[in-house]
Amino acid sequence: MLDPQFIKLIGYAAAALTTLSFVPQAVLTIRTQDTKSISLGMYLMFFIGVLLWLLYGIYIKDTAVIAANIVTAMLAFVILAIKIVNIRR
Numbered sequence: 326m327l328d329p330q331f332i333k334l335i336g337y338a339a340a341a342l343t344t345l346s347f348v349p350q351a352v353l354t355i356r357t358q359d360t361k362s363i364s365l366g367m368y369l370m371f372f373i374g375v376l377l378w379l380l381y382g383i384y385i386k387d388t389a390v391i392a393a394n395i396v397t398a399m400l401a402f403v404i405l406a407i408k409i410v411n412i413r414r
Contacts, residue, residue: 333389340393351400360408368408372401 354360375398382390 336387336389340389344393344396347397347400351404354404354407358407358411360404360411363404363408365405365408365412368401368405372398372405375401 354363375394378390379394379398382388382394
C-alpha cells in the first residue's frame with residue numbers, strides 16, 4: 326500500500342501541473358485580448374466544469390483540488406469575460 330503522504334504529493338503535483346499548463350494561454354489571451362480562435366461554448370462548459378470540480382474538492386475537503394480549481398476558475402473567468410466582450414463588439 327502506498328503512503329498517504331505520497332498520494333497527497335501526487336495530488337498536489339497533478340494539480341500544479343494541470344493548473345500551470347493553463348497559465349501561458351491565459352496570459353497570452355489577457356495580453357492580446359484575441360479570442361477569435363476560442364469557442365464560447367467550450368469555454369462555458371470548461372468554466373462550469375471547473376466550478377463543479379471546485380465544489381467537489383470542497384465537499385471532499387481536498388486542498389489540492391480546491392486550490393487548483395480556484396486558480397483555474399479565476400483564469401478561465403477572465404478569458405470568458407474577454408471572449409464575451411469581444412463578441413459584443
